[in-house]
Amino acid sequence: MVRSTLVVRASDALPLAASVDDEQTEQALQEHKQQAKVLFRRLNSNSEPRLSIESGPYTHHYLIADNVVYLTIADKSYPRKLAFSYLDELSKEFSNSYGPKVEAARKPYAFVGFDTFMSKTARLYQDTRAAGAGSGLDRLNDDLQDVTRIMTKNMEELLWRGDSLDRMSHLSSSLRSESEKYRKAARNINFNAMLRQYGPLGAIIFILIILIWWRFT
Numbered sequence: 001m002v003r004s005t006l007v008v009r010a011s012d013a014l015p016l017a018a019s020v021d022d023e024q025t026e027q028a029l030q031e032h033k034q035q036a037k038v039l040f041r042r043l044n045s046n047s048e049p050r051l052s053i054e055s056g057p058y059t060h061h062y063l064i065a066d067n068v069v070y071l072t073i074a075d076k077s078y079p080r081k082l083a084f085s086y087l088d089e090l091s092k093e094f095s096n097s098y099g100p101k102v103e104a105a106r107k108p109y110a111f112v113g114f115d116t117f118m119s120k121t122a123r124l125y126q127d128t129r130a131a132g133a134g135s136g137l138d139r140l141n142d143d144l145q146d147v148t149r150i151m152t153k154n155m156e157e158l159l160w161r162g163d164s165l166d167r168m169s170h171l172s173s174s175l176r177s178e179s180e181k182y183r184k185a186a187r188n189i190n191f192n193a194m195l196r197q198y199g200p201l202g203a204i205i206f207i208l209i210i211l212i213w214w215r216f217t
Contacts, residue, residue, distance in 0.1 A: 002086060002122045003058065004029050005072045006036055007094065007114065009102060010064055013040035016105060017094070017114040019122065032058055032073050040069060052080055063087040066095055068102060086125045093117050 003025060007017040021029070032055055039053070039060065053060040054076060061083040062071040070087045098111050105111070 001075055001078055001126045003073045003075065004033065005090070005118050005122065007090070008040050008069050009105065010043055010067045010069045014105060015108045016068065016102065017109060017111045017118070019118050020115050029073055032060070036060060036071055036073070043069060050084065061087060063091060065091045066099060068094065082125055086121060089121050090118060
């Protein structure tokens, strides 16, 4: 089930809103919320826009949209499809209600009133059987969201062993760079091949033109 939710500004990790958790949940998730804060500080423009990060009995699922990070801590057994559908719900509502005000926010938890919507939506997603069996959450259809494309990482490796949140993005950038180099090299090879194939003929034609021009001038 969904245990806790945090909403922060991606550019500087400023907390914008959070679920109101009971004392028991607060104590159980204390370490995991600290991990979430570290994650927020490591996010940047190259970070994966959606990611699941396993940590002990829980999984952190986050979604980045319009410079806002939506993160929920859920039981490891909780379906990723439901977790990201829940985050999608939050992102749409938050964007509609507070989107233009996000950049102007200066104080932590400037949108604390968003907790009402988070609590109401979280309750809809608590019972996985109800949520997955036609409780009105038609956005869970397979054709609307393919969670198999969302990466999963391990929290220990991510935080304490130096693995980077934007590692895959850097790899993608590197692949794009190498691809561009390959295309340029291919163009040069094709151009050189064309010169070798048509160069002698072009040289002969050029010499003939010079000779004809010299003869009639």
